[in-house]
Ligand SMILES: CC(=O)N[C@H]1[C@@H](OP(=O)(O)OP(=O)(O)OC[C@H]2O[C@@H](n3ccc(=O)[nH]c3=O)[C@H](O)[C@@H]2O)O[C@H](CO)[C@@H](O)[C@@H]1O
């Protein structure tokens with residue numbers, strides 16, 4: 001199992017190229033299932049979840065060409081097997097995004113229930129309820145969601161869907177299903193994360209009629225058929241935020257090319273309050289930081305609030321900043337798995353239910369720590385970059401699931417980090 005060996009204490013300087021967003025590329029690869037025409041996605045990140053998604057749709061009969069320039073050409077014209085088996089779904093929850101498009105285009109889908117994961121139970125009841133409101137008949141049997149249209153129907157029917165909570169992949173499933181449904185669908189309480197408007201813009205290029213994406217109320221007028229398109233995946237705001245926190249923690253001066261400050265307002269505000277300089281520049285973001293920053297309290301919420309996917313990385317920064325801070329996780333019930341590992345590196349953190357109480361310490365000391373989930377891994381890497389001596393981060397397959405060559409990018413800006421096979 002691969003590990004990362006980090007020798008801490010180096011400032012970061014230079015330029016990093018931010019990749020396309022994992023959480024936009026995954027639904028957009030599923031959106032290629034909506035048409036028999038070829039679709040080209042540009043700026044697709046090279047990470048494990050994307051490879052898993054490509055395997056999943058290839059297994060359905062989609063022709064895939066992955067090119068060295070980061071583009072993926074997908075042709076679902078010959079799709080014969082509208083199924084997402086457990087073996088693939090169990091390694092990537094985002095496989096549930098196949099449900100909406102398969103049902104919309106083929107009138108049937110069999111998708112394994114994703115099950116829980118390290119950060120929480122993560123049910124898909126809202127996905128099922130929303131698609132049922134559009135007329136789908138869905139039974140859950142032997143661990144699979146088996147979905148089909150009622151007898152005599154050829155398309156889903158538009159509906160008003162008001163979810164119990166804001167759900168990102170739920171909103172994406174409904175958008176894709178509604179694009180090919182008969183009549184109008186209105187999504188109330190829709191997620192507004194930048195990956196949603198990015199998906200909506202891709203669907204519009206394919207011929208979909210969508211309004212209101214990027215707000216909490218999206219209207220979709222279904223069309224009979226969608227066609228091919230070329231679409232560039234939006235820059236990864238969580239990768240961007242991770243590098244911002246890394247530079248804020250180590251000190252230095254780094255340009256994040258293609259990074260979008262306008263997709264990270266809540267994180268950027270906190271970094272500025274902490275004392276880092278973060279400026280939007282032409283084609284990216286520049287971050288500068290010197291000395292110990294001031295710890296910042298925050299609570300995670302839906303976009304445009306502070307993203308849960310940035311909680312662990314910012315907590316690593318708080319751990320070595322001046323003063324006390326409180327971090328409240330409101331989205332997932334078990335997303336503090338990094339805390340005990342940060343404590344092993346010398347951090348002072350106590351968990352009280354949904355709140356972590358952190359007392360900043362002047363330094364951390366390197367040790368062997370274990371990654372437990374994707375963003376927890378990133379927080380341990382940040383901690384390792386500032387800790388005295390050597391830190392080994394074990395189980396980095398979690399990190400590889402969602403970051404495109406993180407250690408090579410960090411090495412490129414001066415970090416002493418290597419992968420041990
Ligand atoms: C591939 C992808 O884009 N993943 C992101 C997506 O996950 P994902 O789309 O799975 O997360 P959701 O937005 O759906 O989850 C939000 C909350 O709603 C709950 N819920 C959701 C659906 C449902 O049917 N029932 C239910 O109870 C979840 O358990 C969670 O507590 O948004 C999360 C919240 O920003 C991010 O952390 C993930 O990185």
Ligand SMILES: C=C(OP(=O)(O)O)C(=O)O
Pocket residue numbers: 023093094309374375402
């Ligand atoms: C939790 C995440 O992803 P997923 O929903 O794919 O598990 C994440 O990207 O931080």
